[in-house]
Amino acid sequence: MKPRSKRLVLVGGGVALLVAAVALVLNAFQQNLVFFHTPTEVVAGKAPSGKTFRIGGLVETGSIRREADGITVRFAVTDTAKTIPVSYRGTLPDLFKEGKGAVVQGRLEADGTFRATEVLAKHDENYMPPEAAHAVEQAHKAGATVAQ
Amino acid sequence: MIPELGHFSLVLALVLALVQAVVPMVGASRNRLTLMAVGRPAAQGQFFFVAFSFACLTWAFVTSDFSVEYVALHSNTATPLYYRITGVWGSHEGSLLLWALVLALWTVAVTVFSRHLPDVFLARVLGVLGWVSVGFLAFLLVTSNPFERLLPGAPEGRDLNPLLQDPGMIIHPPLLYMGYVGFSVAFAFAIAALLSGRMDAAWARWSRPWTTVAWVFLTAGIAVGSGWAYYELGWGGWWFWDPVENASFMPWLLGTALIHSLAVTEKRGAFRSWTVLLAIGAFSLSLLGTFLVRSGVITSVHAFATDPKRGLFILFLLVVVIGVSLLLYAWRAPRLAGGGGFAFVSRETALLGNNVLLSVASASVLLGTLYPLFLDALGMGKISVGPPYFEAVFVPLMTPVVVLMMFGPFLRWKGDTLGPVLRRVAPAFAASVAIGVGTAFAIGHATPRTVLGLALAAWVVLASVQQLAARLGERAGASSAARLRGIPSAWWGMWLAHLGVGIFIIGVTLVGSLNQSLDVKMRDGQRAELAGYGFVFRGVQDAAGPNYDAARATLEVSRDGVAIATLRPEKRLYRAQGMPMTEASIDIGPFRDVYVSLGEQLPDGSWIVSLYFKPFISWIWLGCALMALGGIFAAADRRYRRLAERSAPAGAARQAA
16 A cells, blocks of 8 residues: 555544444433433423433422332422422432432333432532432522512 | 641742742743753752641641631541541542642652753753642632631531541542642643654653553552442442542543553654643543542532532633643644654554544543533533443443454554464454353353453453463573563563453453342341342441441351351441441452441331342452553563663654564
8 A cells, every 4th residue: 555545544444433433422322311300390291201310309308108128218309399209129328318408310100100210319418419409499499480 | 826837838839839830941941051950949849848738737637626627627536546637638628738749749759750851851841840730739729728717716526528437538539649640740741842842752751651650540549449439338339430430530541542652652753742632631631530529510429529619710720721732732743743654554553543442432431421511501401421321332432442452462563464463363362252152151141241341351361371472482492581581571561451451351241240239128137148148137236436326237148058257237327427327348259249238227126238249349459450560560661760871862763663
């Protein structure tokens, strides 16, 4: 090969590789984004059905209940305006508590229960997950507009 | 008094950093030796004052001086002494002071090991490092002063975050910072080279050991960090693609590309402008990592500080560093064209492929980490990008990297013929496909990913053996001891690091395919089974620590009726903050970990217990250890020491092997 065509092959190969990589990244991106919705949005039907997403807010006081197996937990997540019942199988994070902020990831069942596969709480006593704080803030804003 | 001394000495350090940033640079541009000579003492003085300041803060922690706000927020009289000392870098202000200290330490190391560098070049290197120091010291003093007084002083401190009260956190941050900040030396060398227009093999040769040592620290730091996440978070995982983890992984990926590209620049004079760009990129990603972790812009299980003002300052620093260096690059790099030519089939091509793939991988992590931030900032909704994204991207990008890794060492520089190389590689390749498929079926987990992982790992191991044999065969006639001694340390470094990648893949593949876990409700005398292991719950006792109360469970682990271990997981409640903590208990074995963590107590008196069976998980860290050890061997190569005695030859042509 002439040096010129050699360089062409090298550059062409590099570009092809990059294009393949970008395609790969974008494709993975499309399939694996997890959206966040506030309980109010979920009740309003804005959340996707049959797809994993996150909700966040406060764990409603008095809502935590364990089933007989001890492993399945039911609780409710609220943004102070709307409340979503959640069920989860597994150990809860250390700072998961009633009245505190939490973010859960999972799917919405047909009966309106959110089946969580992951429960996130912050590891600092005074800190609320930003998504949970956002949900409560949104609900307050919406509440304020209605009151006016 | 002592905190004020610490504060003042930080101000003095900033003044000296300014001197170090300006004077030698001016000297270099006017070619005045007296001005250039100022860099060395200024850097050493700066190190002295930062170290003194760090000692003052440590003193405040040791003596529990709660009139210092930072101490009051992150320590307690009941905290054990060693956690009071590590509490110094337990949060934002102190960890930035550690950052500054580590940078000063690297700078002093440059002044000590720089006798062979030309004066002009050293002056510019110290000048660039001085500017970085100025940025960080100003950041400390303006937004994050750790010596801020709290008046009146608190009677008792809030204590260090219990998650950080762990031996892993004693060494993880210093190691990680040594790595992060160490890339600033590679960066300074690159900028100095751009400024002087001297970017030859000698420059790459000076830069290589520094970059490799920084990479070793970063590798070790990441490994310790992921080990900490594994046992301390109590969930039995080791890597979550959490933004904070990604923050250190991005510079690691680019740093890995950099040490390979530096090899090409040193040996063949090629890739020069690309190497410079990588050095700039690796350091920028280190700064970005600091920004992500310290600004609180990301949602993460372990993001600590949250203060937008600070985030803005680091962002500004980041923009200045990237902007200025890219401008300089755009202005100077066109002169760098050239270097040794190479054929399509050559070691250069293999290393080019490695570089492109590692950079793309780094960019894909960057995208996954930053995209949610952008969307949020633009008010387009909150999203998260989870492990499935990173795994979907990583496996296809890293598989060819490993394949290239197997070809590279067999290929000659400049040009080679494909046929003989393929014939050398083919047997190991065929054998590893067979091993991959066979093992996957033998362990009853024949998924494409398991087969791929096992085959790749087998190939790395087989090819490593083959490479060693080939290397030993090179000097026929010599005694085997002489042959072993004849292999340069740098070659052992490459060999060990590549073998480490293979061991790492075995760990990741097997723990991913075969790990099992079970959450179960248990009470005294009750038994549970997981993966052939029996667990008998023997009740819970109170166990008080220095600054916490704990419930400690006892579980007897047996296999086929033979007792193996007694595990004692704890549920702790740290008194100062009333914060609960899960302390897992692990029986570590060469081929599997048995991991137990204690959940909460139920009203009926029974406990929730999480049981995990993690096959081959230690191999992940063993692989990292081998990679780091390889880096040490590479940096310790005799060539770099010889170079301290006589100045390095200029020009790449003579280096061509």
